[in-house]
Amino acid sequence: MESANDELLQKEAELNNLRLRLKVLERVTEVAANIEDMKRVLSQLLDLAVEITSSEAGSILLRHGDYITIEAAEGPKANLLTDLKLPLGSGIAGWVAKTGVSLLSNNVKKDEHWDSRIAEAIQYETKNILCLPIKSGIEVLGVLELINKRNNKDFVQDDLDISLIFTSFLAQTLENSRLLREMNDRIKELSILIETSTLIGSTLDLKQLLHIIMDKLKEVMRAEASSIFQIDEVTNELFFLVATGEKGQEAKEIRVPWGKGIVGWTAEKGEILNVPDVTKDKRFFIGVDEKTKWKTRSILAVPLKIKGKIIGVAEVLNKIGDESFDERDEKIFEAIGKQAAIAIDNARLYTDLSELFKSSIRALVNAVEAKDKYTRGHTERVTEYSVIIAKELGLLPAEIERIELSGLLHDIGKIGIPDRILLKPGKLTNEEFEVVKEHPVRAVKMLKPIKQLSTVFDGIQYHHEKLDGTGYPEGLKGDTIPLVARIITIGDAFDAMTTDRPYRDALAKEEAIRRLKQDSHTQFDPELVEVFLKCLEKVAL
Ligand SMILES: [Fe+2]
Ligand SMILES: [Fe+2]
Incomplete structure (x- = not known):
């Protein structure tokens, strides 16, 4: 009778043990599912391990090369242990991490691997320790350390067995998280490669x-x-x-x-x-x-x-x-x-090509200007002023380049105007002036067959328009005049005023500035005039 009762008790204990393991497994599986937040998973698994083994404290340390670092800690002095880094092989945890062998000691002070320095530093009395490696195959990823069985009890084989469930889950979770990280890295790498070739x-x-x-x-x-x-x-x-x-x-x-x-x-x-x-x-x-x-x-x-x-x-x-x-x-x-x-x-090929293109245009413009001593260098200066304004406005490089080309070509239409008008030393008659006024439209007609230049027509065609609509060729008003044309107009007018003309000497810079200001709103875009004057101050042209 006695032995039957014993057997029953024994079976019941076994069943309870099995139930406990099942419960542990269930909760561990739940926690470990969320591998996105590794820190949290580690601390939750540690919590469970400490609770199930009735320990007072515990920690999870992970291996990084020749060191192990505390990733999670639980217990009365846990907050003192964050960021702790130990050399591989040092102390019980270090020894377990190095050898991959579990260690159960109910009297740590007698253990040859015990290093009392940490316990002393945090003033925590350590009596017994259960320390297991977290292994993936033969590779040791870290260790699980459980400290001081509650109620002054000893750790037993059962504690070790149950803790094995934790370490195997920890190993799997760490491995999964590594795979996830690697997968994410791969995806990022791939996307940067694809993006790079698209960007290029x-x-x-x-x-x-x-x-x-x-x-x-x-x-x-x-x-x-x-x-x-x-x-x-x-x-x-x-x-x-x-x-x-x-x-x-x-x-x-x-x-x-x-x-x-x-x-x-x-x-x-x-x-x-x-x-x-x-x-x-x-x-x-x-x-x-x-x-x-x-x-x-x-x-x-x-x-x-x-x-x-x-x-x-x-x-x-x-x-x-x-x-x-x-x-x-x-x-x-x-x-x-x-x-x-x-x-x-x-980019180098493009720059070389565009430099070649621009220098051909410059050569052409210079040939046109060469015959008139009054306008010599006019195009270069207008271009320079226009580019300065464009840069100050913070326009994109492609836009600045467009303005540069527009500046270079703005008066190219004067090619078709007879020399007797263009080089006439005195004031022009009304009829003659009407011919001069054709130069913006002539330029566009002339350049039309060159497809690559289609983006610069706006600046050329409208560089004599005025804000109040009294300009030519179309009498456009205000904002309907393209920005590039409004920019070139300012450089054009400033250069015309500050250089000698057949019918008058150059104006002083101050006078030219005064006139630019005076004709803001009627002739020039006031904001652009302001930007230009600011640039003039800066570079002292
Ligand atoms: Fe012009
Ligand atoms: Fe001009």
Whole structure:
């Protein structure tokens, strides 16, 4: 009878134990499902483990290279333990993390691995400890430590068994979160690659384009800063084309001699270079850090090549966290580097072409102006004034370029006006003036076949319109006159007033300014006049 009763009690205990395990499993599964917020999952799992094993305190430490750090802590002195970092192998937790073997000690002071320093520092009496590794395969990801069984009891095998449920869940959760992070990284990498190639085909200004790319790259590669150097072929130096990050602005002024530093080495050798710790690399050039008061730790540099020729170097600096740039970073950086090189080369080709185009136009305009000593240089000056206003207005580069071309061509229609009128030393008759007034429309007619110039017709055609509608050729009023024409009008009038004409001498600058102000609202856009006068003060033209 006695033994049957015993057996029954034994079975009941087993059943209870099983129930408890099931409950633990249920709650752990619930908590671990939310891997987006890893910190919270860890602290909730730790809470449960402390509760189920009737411990007083506990912590979860994760391994980062040669260290373990406390990621969650529970118990009376838990708040003193945040950000604690221990060397691998040190103390009981360190030993478990290093060996991957569980440890149960009901008298820690006697344990050979016990290190009393932390307990003393936080003044917490530790009697017994249950410490288990969190393992994924043979890799130790961290440890779960449970401290001081309540009511002065000892930890027993059952506590160890139940805690194994936690560590296996912790391992799985950490692994899942790592996979999730990796997946997110992949998605980000892919999207930046796609975005980069789309951006490169866009009409963005080169610097702006590279800035966007390098900013995104900084984020994807988890770097503190990124930059692109271009090679100055005349001085053989490398200079910053783009620099993002905290000290980006300061860095832009700096030039690095050829062959010097990580960037110089990369440019010279044409090879990717990954330096996890710059203090251990002799090639590192401290000059840039000294000037910018920036502290470089790690660098990943790739050469930018076009048809085998090095045109620059791209860099990412200081991987965030304890890691350094890895092989995956190298691959994505090389891919982006190729795209950036294409963008730089495209921009260079475009600039060369547009310079060639503009110098051809200049040559043409100069040939026209050459025959009239009074108007010589007029076009260049009007263009200069117009561009200054456009820049001050903060217009986009493409818009500024459009204004520059419009300025250069604004009087090209005078080609068709007979010299006897154009070069007449005295005042023009009404009929003659009517002929002169045809020059804006003549210009547009002349340039019409050149499709690439269609964007500059507005500025040319309407540069003699006046705000009050008394101008020509159409008598447009106010805002209906295109902005570019309203800008050119001001430069045109100012230059006409401040240079000699056949029928009068040049006016003094002050007088010209007075007239610009006086004719604001009737002839000129008052806001633009103000902008122009502000520029005049600044550059003292
Ligand atoms: Fe004109
Ligand atoms: Fe003009």
